[in-house]
């Protein structure tokens with residue numbers, strides 16, 4: 001049985017200008033210990049998929065479809081019940097560390113509270129476990145810094161505190177939403193190493209959300225590429241890198257900086273803008289930007305179809321390898 005199975009997930013937001021279709025017919029699964037990367041431009045729906053999974057959509061949002069964690073259906077579950085799963089088995093590191101760290105509470109208080117409430121640990125045990133975790137995420141002088149407030153930590157250190165918090169209850173699945181954006185390259189690499197160690201030592205399954213293919217390639221076995229709220233291609237990382245089969249994925253890969261590139265050479269970007277999620281038409285959502293568009297792309301929406309073992313794409317055309 002998969003650890004997480006998402007089927008035909010849709011997320012809609014009601015706004016004053018009409019309905020926003022942020023996530024459209026998304027299906028995927030994650031096995032125990034697996035690492036899955038979710039890639040796509042800003043606004044493609046990456047975060048909303050997992051806010052729906054975690055039951056954390058904004059008040060104007062609603063989700064439809066199926067989200068199963070092991071054999072438990074998460075969508076529509078009462079918050080009290082969801083809280084027991086979220087705390088103990090399923091954790092998320094958010095894009096902005098300050099959304100999950102309370103600026104007015106010492107880190108020690110925020111960490112021990114979880115252990116005391118969810119796992120009924122004594123205050124003393126909770127302190128010991130939390131400090132060990134901070135050491136594990138390589139916070140220098142963890143015991144001394146434990147009683148500091150979040151603003152006393154640098155950006156990179158705060159991100160580590162968040163990872164430590166997400167690991168307090170040893171989750172089976174860790175969802176990391178852009179955990180390294182806004183950090184410098186060295187800290188970025190350290191945090192990715194840390195996630196890889198956690199996967200290897202604790203067998204934690206990890207979903208890594210990023211707009212950066214390079215970051216995902218460093219950690220993940222499999223990738224799902226999102227565009228306009230849909231998965232448009234999914235395959236093992238190496239397959240996507242060497243044999244991308246969707247024109248959007250090809251465009252994303254071409255806009256990756258190359259080590260052998262001349263510093264002054266401009267990176268190609270995909271021309272045009274993502275479509276308006278309030279008025280998605282009948283055809284392929286990428287058609288306005290696609291160099292390979294054909295007339296029927298404008299009228300028939302391509303569904304995700306298998307094109308090789310463990311490789312699927314949503315595009316009408318077969319591209320040369």
Ligand SMILES: Nc1ncnc2c1ncn2[C@@H]1O[C@H](COP(=O)(O)OP(=O)(O)OP(=O)(O)O)[C@@H](O)[C@H]1O
Nearest residue numbers: 013015020022041042043044045046047048058211
């Ligand atoms: N509360 C809301 N009301 C209306 N639209 C929303 C709301 N929250 C998100 N959206 C829209 O849903 C779409 C998908 O957003 P999402 O946050 O999932 O993007 P993303 O892929 O995570 O982007 P980024 O890389 O910038 O984080 C966006 O167009 C966004 O504007």
Ligand code: SF4
Nearest residue numbers: 284287290297315316
């Ligand atoms: S379906 Fe057509 S428009 Fe869409 S990505 Fe494929 S070729 Fe391009």
Ligand SMILES: [Mg+2]
Nearest residue numbers: 046047095177
């Ligand atoms: Mg996001």
